[in-house]
Amino acid sequence: xxEQHRPDADPAALEEENEYDPTASSLxxxxxxxxxxxxxxxxxxxxxxxxxxxxxxxxxxxVTQRVGWLKAKHQLPPADPAREAAQIAxxxxxxxxxxxxxxxxxxxxxxxISEVIRHHQAISEDHQARQGDGSIEAPREAPTANxx
Amino acid sequence: xxEQHRPDADPAALEEENEYDPTASSLxxxxxxxxxxxxxxxxxxxxxxxxxxxxxxxxxxxVTQRVGWLKAKHQLPPADPAREAAQIAxxxxxxxxxxxxxxxxxxxxxxxISEVIRHHQAISEDHQARQGDGSIEAPREAPTANxx
Numbered sequence: 001x002x003e004q005h006r007p008d009a010d011p012a013a014l015e016e017e018n019e020y021d022p023t024a025s026s027l028x029x030x031x032x033x034x035x036x037x038x039x040x041x042x043x044x045x046x047x048x049x050x051x052x053x054x055x056x057x058x059x060x061x062x063v064t065q066r067v068g069w070l071k072a073k074h075q076l077p078p079a080d081p082a083r084e085a086a087q088i089a090x091x092x093x094x095x096x097x098x099x100x101x102x103x104x105x106x107x108x109x110x111x112x113i114s115e116v117i118r119h120h121q122a123i124s125e126d127h128q129a130r131q132g133d134g135s136i137e138a139p140r141e142a143p144t145a146n147x148x
Numbered sequence: 149x150x151e152q153h154r155p156d157a158d159p160a161a162l163e164e165e166n167e168y169d170p171t172a173s174s175l176x177x178x179x180x181x182x183x184x185x186x187x188x189x190x191x192x193x194x195x196x197x198x199x200x201x202x203x204x205x206x207x208x209x210x211v212t213q214r215v216g217w218l219k220a221k222h223q224l225p226p227a228d229p230a231r232e233a234a235q236i237a238x239x240x241x242x243x244x245x246x247x248x249x250x251x252x253x254x255x256x257x258x259x260x261i262s263e264v265i266r267h268h269q270a271i272s273e274d275h276q277a278r279q280g281d282g283s284i285e286a287p288r289e290a291p292t293a294n295x296x
Contacts, residue, residue: 018241024234027224035222042214043231049208050235051242054253056204058246060197066190074183076175083191086172087198093166094199098206104263105202111259115252 022047057112064116065123072127078117170195205260212264213271220275226265 023040031039071078088106095105171188179187219226236254243253 020238024230026230054242055246058248082172082174090168094202098203100206
């Protein structure tokens with residue numbers, strides 16, 4: 001947080017500095033105003049989708065984190081190839097129904113999984129460090145996750 | 149579609165073959181049944197999130213496709229650095245609010261943008277090919293998109 005590093009700065013100024021400008025564009029002044037208006041209208045929908053995606057992904061990671069704890073507690077392997085194959089086949093089918101490129105849907109799932117696996121190491125190490133004190137039910141608040 | 153390549157196959161058998169098994173797991177039989185039950189319960193939430201993500205991404209790409217058409221029609225450049233910088237700063241802030249790693253949110257946006265740019269070439273080429281017949285309002289049904 002910027003505020004923590006600049007305790008003397010004016011909070012109102014910082015607020016303004018951090019404020020999102022939905023009209024930010026390198027095209028300003030170089031485009032017909034009516035075209036720019038249409039572009040900004042479409043972009044406001046994109047912004048809404050992106051906020052939804054961020055909150056949805058945050059929630060998905062909370063859930064995979066639960067899988068991580070469960071797997072660490074019961075010494076289960078992080079990867080589950082049969083599960084992953086079923087997930088990919090399902091997502092490709094859903095993508096076709098949604099008129100989304102199935103190859104992109106698969107790439108997307110792999111992107112998420114790679115992030116989850118990157119975090120998994122932390123949860124596993126954390127569990128090993130805590131095994132002596134019986135506190136696996138209350139793991140630290142670290143960004144951790146698991147494939148699921 | 150499998151059906152298109154195997155017209156003689158039994159539709160019911162194909163249906164079954166394509167069916168998603170939410171219990172698919174390489175851990176079957178190697179895990180305590182109560183643990184497996186808990187794992188499957190969490191996984192059913194992950195599956196719901198993934199379906200939502202696929203449909204949401206499909207809708208987001210429909211919207212960026214509109215930006216692509218607009219930019220092609222008015223000969224606007226595909227990239228808009230000021231817009232991208234504002235998007236990234238906003239998503240990082242939203243990620244912090246959602247307790248999601250801001251670096252992951254930025255990587256995620258870049259992942260989406262790279263897909264959009266990959267498709268953008270097609271929309272631009274398509275427009276150039278159609279410029280003579282005035283049909284830009286009704287572009288072909290190809291997987292196209294634009295950064296936005």
